[in-house]
Amino acid sequence: MSPRTFGWVPVLIAASLSTAGAASRCQLMMTPPVLVAMENLRPVIATDINGVEARFIVDTGSFFDFLSPVAAAEFKLPLSDAPFGYYVSGIGGSFAPKIATAKTFSVAGLNGHDAEFLVGNNAFGGDIAGILGQNIFRIADVEFDFANGVLRFVKPQHCSDDVLAYWAKTQPIAVVRVDWTSAQRPHLIAKAAVNGRDIHVIFDTGSWRSILSLDAARRAGITPDSPGVVPAGATIGLGSRPVRVWAAPIDKFSIGGETIEHTHLLIGDIGLDNADMLLGSDFFLAHHIYVAYSQDKVYFTYNGGPVFDVTALAPAQANAPVGNTPAAGATAAPNAPTDAAGFMRRGMADASRGELPQAISDLTQACTVEPADAGCHYQRGLAYWRSSQPQLALADFTAAIQLQPADFEAYLARAQLEIVRQPDAAESDLDAVDRIAPQQADLRLQLARLYGVAGEYAGAVHQYDLWIEYHPDDVNLSYALASRCGSEAAANVDLDRALDDCNTALRLIRKSDMAQESAITISNRGLLYLREGQLDNALADFQDALRLRSQFPLARYALGLVELRKGLTARGQADLTAAQARFPGVAKRLASMGFMP
Numbered sequence: 001m002s003p004r005t006f007g008w009v010p011v012l013i014a015a016s017l018s019t020a021g022a023a024s025r026c027q028l029m030m031t032p033p034v035l036v037a038m039e040n041l042r043p044v045i046a047t048d049i050n051g052v053e054a055r056f057i058v059d060t061g062s063f064f065d066f067l068s069p070v071a072a073a074e075f076k077l078p079l080s081d082a083p084f085g086y087y088v089s090g091i092g093g094s095f096a097p098k099i100a101t102a103k104t105f106s107v108a109g110l111n112g113h114d115a116e117f118l119v120g121n122n123a124f125g126g127d128i129a130g131i132l133g134q135n136i137f138r139i140a141d142v143e144f145d146f147a148n149g150v151l152r153f154v155k156p157q158h159c160s161d162d163v164l165a166y167w168a169k170t171q172p173i174a175v176v177r178v179d180w181t182s183a184q185r186p187h188l189i190a191k192a193a194v195n196g197r198d199i200h201v202i203f204d205t206g207s208w209r210s211i212l213s214l215d216a217a218r219r220a221g222i223t224p225d226s227p228g229v230v231p232a233g234a235t236i237g238l239g240s241r242p243v244r245v246w247a248a249p250i251d252k253f254s255i256g257g258e259t260i261e262h263t264h265l266l267i268g269d270i271g272l273d274n275a276d277m278l279l280g281s282d283f284f285l286a287h288h289i290y291v292a293y294s295q296d297k298v299y300f301t302y303n304g305g306p307v308f309d310v311t312a313l314a315p316a317q318a319n320a321p322v323g324n325t326p327a328a329g330a331t332a333a334p335n336a337p338t339d340a341a342g343f344m345r346r347g348m349a350d351a352s353r354g355e356l357p358q359a360i361s362d363l364t365q366a367c368t369v370e371p372a373d374a375g376c377h378y379q380r381g382l383a384y385w386r387s388s389q390p391q392l393a394l395a396d397f398t399a400a401i402q403l404q405p406a407d408f409e410a411y412l413a414r415a416q417l418e419i420v421r422q423p424d425a426a427e428s429d430l431d432a433v434d435r436i437a438p439q440q441a442d443l444r445l446q447l448a449r450l451y452g453v454a455g456e457y458a459g460a461v462h463q464y465d466l467w468i469e470y471h472p473d474d475v476n477l478s479y480a481l482a483s484r485c486g487s488e489a490a491a492n493v494d495l496d497r498a499l500d501d502c503n504t505a506l507r508l509i510r511k512s513d514m515a516q517e518s519a520i521t522i523s524n525r526g527l528l529y530l531r532e533g534q535l536d537n538a539l540a541d542f543q544d545a546l547r548l549r550s551q552f553p554l555a556r557y558a559l560g561l562v563e564l565r566k567g568l569t570a571r572g573q574a575d576l577t578a579a580q581a582r583f584p585g586v587a588k589r590l591a592s593m594g595f596m597p
Helices: 069-074 214-219 281-285 340-352 356-369 374-386 390-403 408-418 423-436 444-453 457-470 477-491 495-511 515-531 535-548 553-565 569-582 586-591
Strands: 027-030 037-039 042-049 052-058 079-081 088-090 093-095 098-107 110-119 128-132 141-145 150-157 174-177 189-194 197-203 211-213 230-235 243-255 258-268 277-279 287-292 297-302
Touching: 037 340, 042 128, 042 281, 069 098, 069 110, 069 128, 069 457, 174 189, 189 277, 197 214, 211 214, 214 258, 230 258, 281 287, 340 356, 340 374, 356 374, 374 390, 374 408, 390 408, 408 423, 408 444, 423 444, 423 457, 444 457, 444 477, 457 477, 477 495, 477 515, 495 515, 515 535, 515 553, 535 553, 553 569, 553 586, 569 586
Parallel strands: 052 128, 197 277, 211 258
Antiparallel strands: 027 150, 037 042, 042 052, 042 098, 079 098, 088 093, 098 110, 141 150, 141 287, 174 297, 189 197, 189 243, 211 277, 230 243, 243 258, 287 297
């Protein structure tokens, strides 16, 4: 099987004309704007599968369109096997996909019949059905204006080598040549430099944040053990294995004449065969970008704000380009919103960039123009929450629910906000999400965790049951099994299955090279052994968990309980005291499960 477009029927490109130069014959034939909602750092657009709306991530780093297994089942699409020996490689490993076929598929003015999608193992989070890849975006040049919530397909006419960044009136324009692309070689690969060392980057909107490979980082003098490098969790892709990443200080990143000094980048073993770095949607959001397939070039101008989003580990002012910086007061593009939807898209983009006051201002404009729109209240509530204004956030989530009682995302957000201060109200909201959300929804995993935080362990087990049933091969399966094991031990239900869950989770974690994450799983198994009175096994597990993660109050307190029951009074009291000093609520937490001195 080779990448190709399946049954696409392009519509005529709308005749929206722009000149690329006063003396030039160049004209840009543009489609109407394709609306993009920035959800955190994910660019999402609406599509139509068999007449039903479906939301996809714009992913210039993917060679083809993908669906999650849950989405394929939800849309009742027939599945077939990929040709023998056909594998897809990505972050987290390789896998043999299935192929789903939709009778009709519409996106961005294109209408297709018998459209095929590759189906992997992982969900994409929220209500995202899948990702749209280069088999869609290579049909024409593409303008990415994520800061204003749009993209456009463009057909240049008589443009030769004219500069196609038509919007840049006073701004410097960066330009980089990309490798020749084709259906068989679709990735947008260009040259850049890190700390003066040449690298190759892939322009990849499907990667939330830009990531440098460990090999390229080492060539630039950076390793996970270098000064200033800190763990930053893990990232996942289409593969079955999470990949550990670190946030690393970078002296200089350069591309296309633009240089960013004294910034931070994520580094990780991302397994790229043909490049050294994914230039992700954080880069796209900080720039107005024109991908000129017609010229094998990418043009971009700087929008302002941080370029690389590593949770503000670097000062924003040190994360802006130098040497190609826009003139004072210059703006990216004269695309000021004129309606509520435009203000909301721009507000969501502002929030994705961490510009929360501007986001709240734009979202307030949207709510003022369309006060009955539940979406703008929900999005503004998220921005208020991130701005440490919980009461305003709570009011907006409540308004969203009143306007749209079936908005389970607003119920979920309100529950998270209230779960510590008003646990009874939060549980009511969690129950509403349970009733309203589809059984196969990916948010069941988050819902399970919140039931556990609320001390409703049997409810948590039920949510884990649902998620595991519909996501049997997902990259998060080890986490779900480990968590279900802990909830089963806490609720004193299905203890035989709980042991199987913990042991299976440990096998998956060790295979994934994320051994440190096994501390929680081992501790959960220890709780199970403690529940069953197997004190020696419980003692060994809590000690192992603390060897992996020495600052782990729950395991330390549970170890103290075991030691007291074994008659090791002094050691037990010392461990109880140490755990409570680290986390004063740990005794209450374990007491809610029935574990007390």
